[in-house]
Each structure stands twice: as structure tokens, then as C-alpha cells.
Amino acid sequence: MSDGPDAYHKKRLAYSLRGQSFAFEVGHTLFSSFEVDDGTDLLLRTLEPTTPPTRILDLGCGCGVIGITLAKRFPEAAVIMADKDLLAVRYARHNATLNATSNTSVVGSVGLEAVPPGPYDLIVSNIPAKIGDLAIEHEFVLGPLAQLRPGGAYWFVVVSGLNHLIPRLGPRHQIKLKEMKKRSGYTVYRITP
DSSP: OTTOSSTTEEEEEEEEETTEEEEEEEETTSTTOSSOOHHHHHHHHHOOOSSOOSEEEEETOTTSHHHHHHHHHSTTSEEEEEESOHHHHHHHHHHHHHTTOTTEEEEEOSTTTTSOOOOEEEEEEEOOGGGOHHHHHIIIIIHHHTTEEEEEEEEEEEEGGGGGTHHHHHHHHTOEEEEEEEETTEEEEEEEO
16 A cells, blocks of 8 residues: 555655654545644643643544544543545555554544544544534534543644634533644634533
8 A cells, every 4th residue: 555545545644743753544535635734733732731641632634633643642542533435444444554553543533523532631623614513513513522531631723714613612512622822823722521
């Protein structure tokens, strides 16, 4: 597989974080197929759980950058990665093997439909901007929040265009939502139960 896992293959991305190096194969139609996007990078560099998680969910995992990076950072944790795009699922599985993260599993799922039920200590996402406000609110904020363990946290990043929606969800649903970092068109938020 030197030319990638399949006919959709575009290139291999290199990524480094906390002294570890990663390689991610990406396909032509997958999100961020030129480089690890700035939002994902900002989330991974900002994320600081208060305690080491033992069960992690990466919702909308794409080719697996967030979940695989966290699987290496927290080798004792079980990391579940989920995406609605079956090509993304294929690449996330391939990249988990490529990066020797045996503590990962990948499922095809629209929202939380096929995701193993919680509770999770840590949920992460680079929330897709183009799915619509209602889907973001229900599938990517309220749904995951219901799967968090008490004391857990949901960290996610959004493009700045979603800053009209996300801050309003806190008061609307009595959610403990905190802006953690803002940079170059992206904002990282944390929700705690």
C-alpha cells in the first residue's frame, strides 16, 4: 500500500504534536485533504483534560487525526471514532493501523446512531459547518453532551462563522459552555456536565 489504501488516495499528511509524529493517508473527497486543518490543530493543542480519559469519542472523525492523536496521547483509553462518510471510516481505520493505535475503533454513524452508548470521559469534534444549525445543535452538541460521564468534558472546534450559534446554546439549554481559545478563524469550546 505504498500508494495509499485505495483508488481514492490523494496523499500522505505528516503531523507532529507533543513530540510525536503521525502520518495520515487522505482521499480526494475527504475533509482537509491538503494538510491537517488549522481548526483540528488548534483543538489538539488546546485540549487539556482535567484527568486522563479512559473512554474517548471522536464524533465526525474524518480520516482520524483527532482520535488517533488522542489514542497515542492516552494509550490506556479506548477511542471510538465515528463518521457518516464511509470513505472517511475506511481511511480512519487505515490510519489507525498506520499509526499503530490498537486502542481505537471506527464506526460509520450518522450522528450517534451507531456509536456505542456512553458514558464517555472525553468527547471531541471538529464540528462540520455545513450541516445546518439544527443538526449542529442536536447531533453535535446536545446528543454528545448526553453521553458524557459526570466530570467528563466535551471539547470541540468550530469555524468562526458558527460563533453566531454556539454561544447562544449555553443559556438556551443551561449548558456549561466555555470558550477556550480563538485563533485564525476557529474557536475551541469546552462543555462540562
